[in-house]
Amino acid sequence: MKKITTGIVAHVDAGKTTLSEALLYTAGNLRNLGRVDNGDAFLDTDQLEKKRGITIFSHEAKLTTNNSEITLLDTPGHVDFSAQTEETLSVLDYAILVISITDGVTSYTRTLWHLLKRYQVPVFIFVNKVDAIGADRGMALVDIQKNLSESCVDFSKIDDEFYENVAATDDALLEKYLDSGAMSDQDVQNAIVQRKVFPIYFGSALKLTGITEFLAGFSKWTKEKEFSDKFAARCFKISHDTKGERLTWLRILGGSLKAKTELAGEKINQLRSYNGEKFVTITEAAAGEI
CATH class of the missing domain: 3.40.50.300 (P-loop containing nucleotide triphosphate hydrolases)
Incomplete structure (x- = not known):
């Protein structure tokens, strides 16, 4: 796929x-x-x-x-x-x-x-x-x-x-x-x-x-984009959830990102994949994913 x-x-x-x-x-x-x-x-x-x-x-x-x-x-x-x-x-x-x-x-x-x-x-x-x-x-x-x-x-x-x-x-x-x-x-x-x-x-x-x-x-x-193995990401949105927690929306443009790691001087508490209002918690996001 x-x-x-x-x-x-x-x-x-x-x-x-x-x-x-x-x-x-x-x-x-x-x-x-x-x-x-x-x-x-x-x-x-x-x-x-x-x-x-x-x-x-x-x-x-x-x-x-x-x-x-x-x-x-x-x-x-x-x-x-x-x-x-x-x-x-x-x-x-x-x-x-x-x-x-x-x-x-x-x-x-x-x-x-x-x-x-x-x-x-x-x-x-x-x-x-x-x-x-x-x-x-x-x-x-x-x-x-x-x-x-x-x-x-x-x-x-x-x-x-x-x-x-x-x-x-x-x-x-x-x-x-x-x-x-x-x-x-x-x-x-x-x-x-x-x-x-x-x-x-x-x-x-x-x-x-x-x-x-x-x-x-x-x-x-359409054709799938090819990505590097080296980690890269771009932030395109900052928002807050219903509990007031800050959400940083990223597109992973290379490599992968794991929960509980540090990025740009801040620890990532949780990785989420959203579908409308609902989300699932994931342990790792790979290149090409939001």
Whole structure:
């Protein structure tokens, strides 16, 4: 099983947390779908978030597919809490950028896009709310390619035209494709991780439309990052639990970390792996894990 850490980013009201719920539910990690506006979303655990119906803090959840263990980080969509989002980007293997088909590429979407480029995060795009009256997938694709990148490619249908569109994003890939007339899955995976191609999927998170296809595509086209045996980690969040204990959220980027060891002059009392509000205590965290 490959391990992937991804974060969902979006302009407010694009359906970011709703997509998180849909992915967790479709993967079988949630029995019931929560709603942001009902205050029962799995990842909006803070009381202020429940009251306001928006994501203010980044939260973590786990989901599994046939070949992947995915750590999902839900981030704030409101510009007032963008610092939380930016801190999370530094620990992601991939990002999922949610765009509402009714709003298109907003100014904050472009801001997120530039941040993702700064941190060199590969990006999958989910165009949400395709069930809205007047929604036009063709126009949405043109909007994204014009305002974000011409290398954003529709991954909804894998056919000859799809491979031609992927090949056209990179000269070396195009030459290889023209010579052989074929393209391997690894070629596509490498193009994505090198930010030469940005996959686009369409759906409605609220109606669970296109979620199975997106989850299958994300599992297929991502690749696990390789890490050094030398210990390295990055902190992306500081919070407190219900007892007031300080929590330091780390992504292990090399080696491993054991409980009761000393890190940066402080003793680690406990290692936890969170899934929403719940957590399990672990004795050791390995590279690639949160």
